[in-house]
Amino acid sequence: MTYAAGDGELSRALAAARDGDEAAFRLLYRDTQPRLLRYVRVLAGADAEDVTSEAWLQIARDLRAFRGDLDGFRGWAATVARNRALDLLRRQSRRPAADLPVDVLETLAAEGDTAALALDGLATEAALALIAELPRDQAEAVLLRVVMGLDAKTAGRVLGKRAGAVRTAAYRGLRGLGARLTGPAAPAGDASAASGAEGMR
Numbered sequence: 194m195t196y197a198a199g200d201g202e203l204s205r206a207l208a209a210a211r212d213g214d215e216a217a218f219r220l221l222y223r224d225t226q227p228r229l230l231r232y233v234r235v236l237a238g239a240d241a242e243d244v245t246s247e248a249w250l251q252i253a254r255d256l257r258a259f260r261g262d263l264d265g266f267r268g269w270a271a272t273v274a275r276n277r278a279l280d281l282l283r284r285q286s287r288r289p290a291a292d293l294p295v296d297v298l299e300t301l302a303a304e305g306d307t308a309a310l311a312l313d314g315l316a317t318e319a320a321l322a323l324i325a326e327l328p329r330d331q332a333e334a335v336l337l338r339v340v341m342g343l344d345a346k347t348a349g350r351v352l353g354k355r356a357g358a359v360r361t362a363a364y365r366g367l368r369g370l371g372a373r374l375t376g377p378a379a380p381a382g383d384a385s386a387a388s389g390a391e392g393m394r
Contacts, residue, residue, distance in 0.1 A: 268347035331366030
């Protein structure tokens with residue numbers, strides 16, 4: 194059963210989860226995990242599920258010490274996941290990953306209905322692929338503001354930037370996405386102006 198909880202119910206669930214209520218934690222997880230996974234997928238690619246799993250282990254362990262509201266929780270969860278993703282990227286840059294042989298991959302069973310999962314994920318994957326093409330600061334700002342639903346102040350805390358810088362990066366990122374989606378119909382000056390401004394930073 195798919196159930197979307199409102200922010201009031203989620204705020205109450207956050208308070209209960211801090212006190213150890215497992216059902217409340219599940220509710221927070223069901224609300225936050227899809228957003229977190231989309232965010233981390235742009236940062237960590239195919240390792241996003243592993244990264245978010247590690248992040249949730251830390252979130253579950255440290256939740257009792259967390260102080261803040263629902264937006265603060267989402268921001269904290271994004272910070273934990275971002276740090277885990279950056280740790281993974283640092284590890285991968287230090288040592289090359291060993292790929293599995295194709296014959297091993299062919300024997301692995303898929304979870305769920307592969308065809309349905311593929312159809313459901315096409316639009317999301319296409320959107321995330323477009324966002325991933327943006328400069329990193331813009332991509333993260335768009336993901337935190339739009340996908341995670343964080344306000345500029347909370348997203349700024351996640352990224353270590355001022356709220357105004359996050360709003361600007363998100364604006365530039367969304368404008369860049371708009372230009373890519375409209376293609377040749379977009380004025381030529383928009384894309385060059387945006388990339389020129391990024392080069393000056």
